[in-house]
Amino acid sequence: MHFQNLDHPKPQFYDWSGDSFYWITKAQWEDKIAHAYTSRVSKDLKDYETRGEGDSLEIKWVVCEHTFDWEDYRHVRALLNHYYTLHDALHDKLNTYGITLLWDFDRYVSLCDFSELRLFLIELRKKGMAYEDILDEMRARYAIEYSPNYLVSIVSKEVPKKIAQVAKMLRLEQDTPPEQRKKCIHCGRSLPMDLLFFSKNNAHKDKLSNTCKECDRESRIKRGVINGNGDLRKKDPTLH
């Protein structure tokens, strides 16, 4: 099965159901990198795992590793839009790249701290439900009326952007060296010096707040400024 990412400037096909890697000869590898559409595919043989030597040298070609980016919300959106089709085709093919993407998608969703209503929308969308039917379900279950445009913007922008942001935060949390971290004076965690983790504060030399965003949020909830889902109380006291 092939799946076209419509957002990409060039038509681009992913072989979702292929094995996660395969071995190719040097000539095949040279052909592949010559035709790679993205600069993110390394042209340096040192970046690849190899086996054998001389004429029998083979290179490990990881399928799609360079073509799906969790930090690009358009990729995440495409995955959500095709979740159902992929799940249907791949649920019993556990060694495929496509199925690990679906697992990762669910894992990221669980880390996003989405509200109950957002999780409900995501589940329906994962099942391939059309927008009008989702609106009906929301009406029936939560007595909430969204405009179709608002629903589309949640599913196609807000949710994928949040997932892409969490993916980036996880990477930064893992990869940032100690000298590029800052300790939150409230919780004591040493976090990357990045606006994803600390709010801007020009009073400080590093232009970042001394408390992390998570602690800021908790203190706002305690003071009653926002509800537990991070929205302003007066704006919406319900489920968002």
Ligand SMILES: [Zn+2]
């Ligand atoms: Zn903190």
